[in-house]
Amino acid sequence: MTKTRLNRxxxxxxxxxxxxxxxxDYFGLDQCQARLYTAIARHTVLVMAALAVCAVTAAxxxxxxxxxxxxxxxxxxxxPPEPGLILLTVHKVKRLLxxxxxxPMPPGHATRWLTWRRRHQARAR
Incomplete structure (x- = not known):
């Protein structure tokens, strides 16, 4: 095996x-305390499904x-006078969900908070 192939x-x-x-870090993949293979497999599948839903939504x-x-x-x-908003990330989609x-928050509270935070982060860049 060559060094180039190993680096690739x-x-x-x-x-x-x-x-x-x-x-x-964000979805608790390492938080399972089960001892049976079936329980560990179920936990892994559910975590990966949640991650996939959030990733597809963000994309x-x-x-x-x-x-x-x-x-x-x-x-x-x-x-710029108005920096706009940063992209929605997988973590932000998870938080919204x-x-x-x-x-139970008033309607629109989470979206107003997210818009404020994304605008604040865009200004900080």
Whole structure:
């Protein structure tokens, strides 16, 4: 096996490792305390299904939610007056779904909060 091929294989593995870390941090992939194979398999399938639903939703909404203004190209240019909104991420979609399903809030509260936060993050960039 050549070094080039080994480096390519290591490079292909990196996104997989990032995905596992993300699913452990935000979706609780590592939170299962079951001892039976069936229970562990069910937990893994449910976590991966939740991650897939949120990832597909974020990807589907990508074109509709990217309204961020381009950043200044030089340091002497002023920032845009309205920075727009950053993209919806998988974590933000998960939070919206969790808020909609578990917390009885006034209608539109979660979306107003998310819009404020995305605008705030766009300004910070």
């Amino acid at each position: 294989a290591a490079g292909l593995r990196w996104p997989v490792e990032e995905c596992f870390e993300f699913s452990k 589907h909404l990508r074109d509709r939610t990217d309204s961020q203004a381009p950043p200044p190209s030089t340091s002497d240019q002023p920032p 969790a808020d909609a399903l578990h917390h």
